[in-house]
Amino acid sequence: MIAIINSFFFPIVTEVTTRLAQRYDAGGGLDMHALAAKICAEAPENEKPGILFDEACQFVFSEKKQGIENFVISYTFDTPNRLKLLRGLLSRYDNEIYAFRLCFSPMVLTALLSPFPSETGHAYNHWDMQQEEGANIGDMGYEIPVTSDDPETIVQAIWDDIHEPVELSDYQSEWPDMFMNEKTRILNALHGMPGELEHIGSTAIPNMIAKPVLDMLLIIEDLRKARQYIRPLRELGYAFIDYPQNTTRLFFRKGKPRSHHIHIVEKESPAARDHLHFRNALLSDALLREEYLHLKQEALQEHQFCRALYGERKTTLIRKALARYRAYTKNRVS
Structure with missing residues (x-):
């Protein structure tokens, strides 16, 4: 560290x-x-x-x-x-x-x-x-x-x-409405700047335990223009965190303790597809939801006070889930 x-x-x-x-x-x-x-x-x-x-x-x-x-x-x-x-x-x-x-x-x-x-x-x-x-x-x-x-x-x-601890909460029925309210605030603050907002992460999955943090995907046409969004989002309380490894996204956090995340990604980029496809995979696969729930509980026990390691612990399952989901959707289309 x-x-x-x-x-x-x-x-x-x-x-x-x-x-x-x-x-x-x-x-x-x-x-x-x-x-x-x-x-x-x-x-x-x-x-x-x-x-x-x-x-x-x-x-x-x-x-x-x-x-x-x-x-x-x-x-x-x-x-x-x-x-x-x-x-x-x-x-x-x-x-x-x-x-x-x-x-x-x-x-x-x-x-x-x-x-x-x-x-x-x-x-x-x-x-x-x-x-x-x-x-x-x-x-x-x-x-x-x-x-x-x-x-x-x-x-x-x-x-x-x-060392902000990872905390998992039972699913809260108000999370979808909270996302819609925040989406309205964000789009109003952007004053017509182009972008689509999607609800991602575990708070977007009914009955899934989750960190009580709303994860949102802000999809724009050109990531090279993403820094134009920093000022209006900062005015809403979002802090831009420029992690060196984030070469395909811009990450923002809000709240103490944190309550919201925004990931700015480019439309049709691998980063955008990964987030949306994993959300859709969870929504469509009850067995995957159960597997993911148990993995989150294990990761919490191992890495409650290191959010980075908690996230890394889930990487292998996410990659496998994405591969299965894409193979399934490809076969359906063909």
């Missing part, structure tokens, strides 16, 4: 980085500001990010070889592309990577700025504006509201998000 903390460079952030890393049995922390001071002083300005990111990756690679499994990295990112670049580079060493952005309340911000000259406050305001602009076109890190200057409170908030 790698957690990246995007924040203005306050001393408290270094402490948060260290404390969060110490919560893991095999944990390591890296303050990239300190690393930059060591290696980038003489480098041309336009080359510094590349040099710094390469050094950070080498550090992680070296530590991984020594048995350090979990990393916490802090730095100040000014654009979503910079964060995306580092996240992508680090994905060579770990497929579970989180990014967080610390959002300080006015009271906490005043306390943190008090030891510094007024120029620091101006620099923070400029950085904060960059964050808002960046979050409307990309991922600047999942927002962690900071309402206390106690580092342990910040650490706990990040820890709780990383």
Whole structure:
């Protein structure tokens, strides 16, 4: 696991980085500001990010070889592309990577700025504006509201998000209506931007136990235009999470605890077909529903506090179900 903390460079952030890393049995922390001071002083300005990111990756690679499994990295990112670049580079060493952005309340911000000259406050305001602009076109890190200057409170908030437990609920008859209501809100917020919304996931399957999270598929014509949807969805409370492995979709989450997911996919793409075909396979096959229900219960027992591993546990069954469904529908057509 790698957690990246995007924040203005306050001393408290270094402490948060260290404390969060110490919560893991095999944990390591890296303050990239300190690393930059060591290696980038003489480098041309336009080359510094590349040099710094390469050094950070080498550090992680070296530590991984020594048995350090979990990393916490802090730095100040000014654009979503910079964060995306580092996240992508680090994905060579770990497929579970989180990014967080610390959002300080006015009271906490005043306390943190008090030891510094007024120029620091101006620099923070400029950085904060960059964050808002960046979050409307990309991922600047999942927002962690900071309402206390106690580092342990910040650490706990990040820890709780990383280890948000998987919870399964009995089927709720109101889920279809909840989807229709949210669909209306989303389409209204898009103001005519093209897209079709489908209800997917286990909440779309009557009588199936499910995480109480509405999964929705937003199907558009051209995935290259998908980032235009970030701003209106953000205004509805959806946070874009730019996982490196999501090359065929954009993923959004909403709520604490999470209540909604949106996956933006391209029409007729393999990603779109997989989601729709698996939903249809479950709707049409009682034996598959029973098998899937038991698998979800097993996955919950094994990986309740790791959503990534919980999802991976279901991969083999989903692939087999898709193959059977497609063979069946192909034979029906022929």
